[in-house]
Amino acid sequence: MRVEAGEWVSIIGANGAGKTTTIKTIMGLVTARRGKILFNGRDITNLPPWERVELGISYVPEGRRIFPELTVEENLRLGAFRLTNRDPRLKEGFERVYQLFPRLAERRRQLGRTLSGGEQQMLALGRALMPGPRLLLIDEISMGLMPLAVNQAFHSLWELNRQGMTILLVEQNARKAIGYATRGYVLETGRLVLAGTAAELAENPRVREAYLGG
Amino acid sequence: MILQQLVNGLIIGSVYALIALGLTMIYGVLRILHVAHAGIYALGAYAGLVAYGLSQSFLLALLAAMVVAGAAGFGIQRYIYRPLFGTSPLVPLIASIGLFIFMEDLYRLVFGPNIIPLNAVWPSFALEWRGVKVTETQLVILLVTGLLLAFVWFFTEKTRLGLAWKAVAQDLEIAQAMGVNANLAVASNVVLGSVLAAAAGLLVAANYNEVYPTMGSVPAYKMLAIVVLGGLGNPVGTVLAGLLIGLVETLVVAYLGYKLPRDAIAFLALILVLMLKPQGLFARKGGG
Ligand SMILES: Nc1ncnc2c1ncn2[C@@H]1O[C@H](COP(=O)(O)OP(=O)(O)OP(=O)(O)O)[C@@H](O)[C@H]1O
Ligand SMILES: [Mg+2]
Numbered sequence: 001m002r003v004e005a006g007e008w009v010s011i012i013g014a015n016g017a018g019k020t021t022t023i024k025t026i027m028g029l030v031t032a033r034r035g036k037i038l039f040n041g042r043d044i045t046n047l048p049p050w051e052r053v054e055l056g057i058s059y060v061p062e063g064r065r066i067f068p069e070l071t072v073e074e075n076l077r078l079g080a081f082r083l084t085n086r087d088p089r090l091k092e093g094f095e096r097v098y099q100l101f102p103r104l105a106e107r108r109r110q111l112g113r114t115l116s117g118g119e120q121q122m123l124a125l126g127r128a129l130m131p132g133p134r135l136l137l138i139d140e141i142s143m144g145l146m147p148l149a150v151n152q153a154f155h156s157l158w159e160l161n162r163q164g165m166t167i168l169l170v171e172q173n174a175r176k177a178i179g180y181a182t183r184g185y186v187l188e189t190g191r192l193v194l195a196g197t198a199a200e201l202a203e204n205p206r207v208r209e210a211y212l213g214g
Numbered sequence: 215m216i217l218q219q220l221v222n223g224l225i226i227g228s229v230y231a232l233i234a235l236g237l238t239m240i241y242g243v244l245r246i247l248h249v250a251h252a253g254i255y256a257l258g259a260y261a262g263l264v265a266y267g268l269s270q271s272f273l274l275a276l277l278a279a280m281v282v283a284g285a286a287g288f289g290i291q292r293y294i295y296r297p298l299f300g301t302s303p304l305v306p307l308i309a310s311i312g313l314f315i316f317m318e319d320l321y322r323l324v325f326g327p328n329i330i331p332l333n334a335v336w337p338s339f340a341l342e343w344r345g346v347k348v349t350e351t352q353l354v355i356l357l358v359t360g361l362l363l364a365f366v367w368f369f370t371e372k373t374r375l376g377l378a379w380k381a382v383a384q385d386l387e388i389a390q391a392m393g394v395n396a397n398l399a400v401a402s403n404v405v406l407g408s409v410l411a412a413a414a415g416l417l418v419a420a421n422y423n424e425v426y427p428t429m430g431s432v433p434a435y436k437m438l439a440i441v442v443l444g445g446l447g448n449p450v451g452t453v454l455a456g457l458l459i460g461l462v463e464t465l466v467v468a469y470l471g472y473k474l475p476r477d478a479i480a481f482l483a484l485i486l487v488l489m490l491k492p493q494g495l496f497a498r499k500g501g502g
Contacts, residue, residue, distance in 0.1 A: 027391050053393035065388045067381055078381050081393040085374065127392070 001185060001192065003135070008157075008167040010177035010198075012211050013187035019170040020062050022187065023139050026168070027059045028052045039135070054082050056134035062170075063143060064124040068113035072104055075112050075123055079130030089132060097126040100156065118149040125156065135166045142173045154180055174211035178202050186211070217346045219468045220461065225352045227460020228359040229421075231453040233414040233433055234440040235366060236407030242383040242447040243403045245303065246295060249310040251411050252434030253317030258283045258412025259419040259429060260321060263332055272334050272420070276358065279412040287408025288401055296400075314434065321427040329426045332419045355417045362413055363453065366406065370449065379403050383447060432477050439480040443487055443495050451496025458495075459483065 001022075003009045013019050024030040026037060028049035037045045039055055047055075058079070066075050076097060083090045098105035101122040107115065115123060121141065128136060141157070142150040154176055161167050161180075171177035178184050184201045186194035194204065201207050233255055240248045258279040265278030294313065298306045334351075341348045348356075370376035378399040381389035390396045414433075419425045440459055444452030463479045487495055 029387055029391060048395070048397075049390040050393045050395045053391070059391045061388060061391070065385055067384045067388070069384055070377075070380060074377060074380075077377060078389070078392045078394070081374070081378065081381075131393070 001195075003166060003168050005134070005166050006161075006164055007182045008161045008169065008180060010181035010184045011168070011170045011187055012172075012174040012177055012184060012201075012207075013170075014210075015172075016189075017187040018190040019187055020139055021190075023059070023137050023168070023170050027057065027137055050082070053131065056131075058128035058131060058133035058136050060124050060128045060136065060138040060141065062139035064117075064120045066112040066115070066120050066123050066127070068111065070112055071109050072112065072115070072123060073108040075127050076104070076130050079127035082131060093130040093132060096132075097129055100129070101126050117144050118146070118152075121145060121149065121153055122156075125153070129160075133165075135168065136160070138167065138169045140171060141169065142171065142176065150176070174207070175213075178207075178212075215345065217344075219464050221346055221348060222352075223461035223464030224457060225348075225355050225460070226464060227457035228363075229355060229414050229417055229456075230433075230436065230440055230460050231456030232359050232362060232410050232417075234437045234444065234452045234456045235363070235449055236410035236414075237437050238441045238444060238447055238449055238452040239366075239370075239379070239410075240404050240407040241441065242449075243379055243386075243400055244291070244295060244306075246306040246310065247438065248290075248404075248407075249307070249434060249438075250290060250313040250317060251407070252430035252437065253314045254283050254286055254408045255411040255415035255418075255433055256321060256425075256427070256430040257286055257317065258415035259332075259425045260325060261412065262416035262419065263330060263425045266332060266334060272336060272354070275334075276413060276416055279416045280409040283408045283412030283415075284405040287404045290408075291400055291404040295404075296397075314430070318427050318430065325425075325427065327427060329424045331423045332425055333423065334420045351421050355421065358413055358417060362410055366410070366449070369406065375399070375402055436477065436480045439484040442484060443480075445494030445496050448494065448496060451494060454496055455494075 011019050011022060021030055025032050028047060032045055036043055039057065044052055044055065067078065070078070076094060080090055080093045103119060104122055104126055107119065112120070112123065138157070141153045145153065150173065157167060157169070158180055169177055169181070178198050178201050181198045183197050185192055186201070186207060194201065194207065196204065202212070233251070237248060237251045240246070240251065261282035262275040262279035266272060266275035269275065290313065294309055295306055298309060336350050336354065338350055339353065340350050341353065370379060378389065378394045381392065381394055382396060382399045386396060389399070415429070419429070436459070440455045441452055443459070444455035459480050462483065463476050466479055467476050
């Protein structure tokens with residue numbers, strides 16, 4: 001599996017196909033049994049997650065997983081945890097995220113658990129953007145969101161990708177995932193069964209039948 | 215003399231708060247009921263005893279107790295709890311109880327089974343105000359616990375490390391994915407918690423002028439009761455619960471005589487609270 005700089009790659013697959021496991025392995029939260037993970041040519045297979053963050057990998061987990069008892073601002077601060085308080089990139093991070101999601105700025109003193117689902121998704125994405133990452137790993141951004149919020153979330157990602165952010169997205173919503181992507185992979189019971197450009201996947205009869213609803 | 219009893223109660227309560235705060239901090243990040251924390255408490259007293267004997271300086275003794283206990287805490291989390299990570303929560307609990315028993319026996323082997331007096335002497339500066347007396351030892355206890363509690367508050371509320379502890383307590387996996395070095399966060403937390411227990415142990419040893427192998431046994435039970443009363447993993451609640459138990463114990467003993475054994479009061483309170491408000495006296499709404 002490859003992701004080139006500036007690309008948007010989507011992984012689709014049924015429940016239990018191994019999408020979350022794949023993303024977590026790249027983040028370092030699950031240990032790879034076999035194979036190697038290279039990031040900018042460097043072998044990161046055995047790096048702990050916190051060092052992968054430092055290299056520029058950021059993670060938006062499945063189910064958002066924001067810190068419920070921390071404020072919006074503290075959640076964002078954690079996103080850039082590797083930066084010290086005096087680092088100018090910290091302030092830039094806050095500015096960038098608050099500009100992208102003004103709603104988070106309004107709610108910066110509110111506890112994470114009191115946010116609405118859509119706001120929590122903004123926070124999960126904002127938190128991942130705080131350190132100015134080079135690669136965004138995103139697991140099920142549409143989960144539990146209303147269609148309007150799903151559209152907004154994808155629009156934010158599209159905008160980020162247009163500005164040069166590399167994205168690896170895992171999604172149940174295959175139509176959107178493929179629609180926005182440069183390339184895609186199909187996972188079935190832990191195996192890569194198909195790879196191709198977004199257009200190729202969208203035309204593939206197997207993909208159409210299994211994931212795009214005919 | 216109610217005022218005098220209140221002062222006495224708050225002072226003993228502040229020691230309870232100190233030891234229980236360490237336990238609740240450690241529970242917060244590790245999700246382990248670290249029973250051996252009471253062994254660290256006794257270790258602090260023994261290390262302080264030795265250092266005091268060598269230096270005749272209580273300050274040096276306190277520092278030595280904290281350093282030794284911090285090192286022991288580091289070793290425990292590194293070589294006992296970390297390898298047990300991911301097992302059923304009962305496994306580290308049993309390991310912790312076993313470790314506590316081992317520590318008590320180790321103290322017995324090294325220092326003998328008898329009570330050893332600490333004989334700490336300090337310049338006399340006892341305070342008296344309208345009949346309320348605060349002894350030298352009590353003042354030292356107040357000063358040390360006050361400083362340590364303020365230090366912990368500063369650490370958890372104002373530093374990056376404190377934020378990391380909170381994040382690890384709420385979601386270890388995600389904290390790591392945000393760049394928190396989990397090993398470092400856990401180690402620093404256990405070290406600080408152990409430092410608190412050691413200070414409490416040495417202060418109590420100074421107060422009663424005795425150090426003995428099983429001096430951690432009653433605090434072991436009491437700290438568990440206080441931590442649950444305070445709402446497991448809730449530092450502010452734990453400090454308040456510690457102060458409260460100290461007060462209630464002292465008042466009950468003073469006004470009802472010894473009809474109730476002093477050490478049973480924490481458990482009576484625990485039983486009552488578990489029946490009426492099982493999330494603890496000071497549980498945050500919806501917090502976990
Ligand atoms: N720690 C684990 N131990 C054993 N099996 C696991 C573990 N984690 C995941 N699995 C299994 O591995 C398979 C893949 O899980 P994964 O979470 O990666 O699926 P997914 O593609 O993300 O599914 P979903 O769309 O439901 O989120 C599942 O069958 C799951 O039960
Ligand atoms: Mg998944």
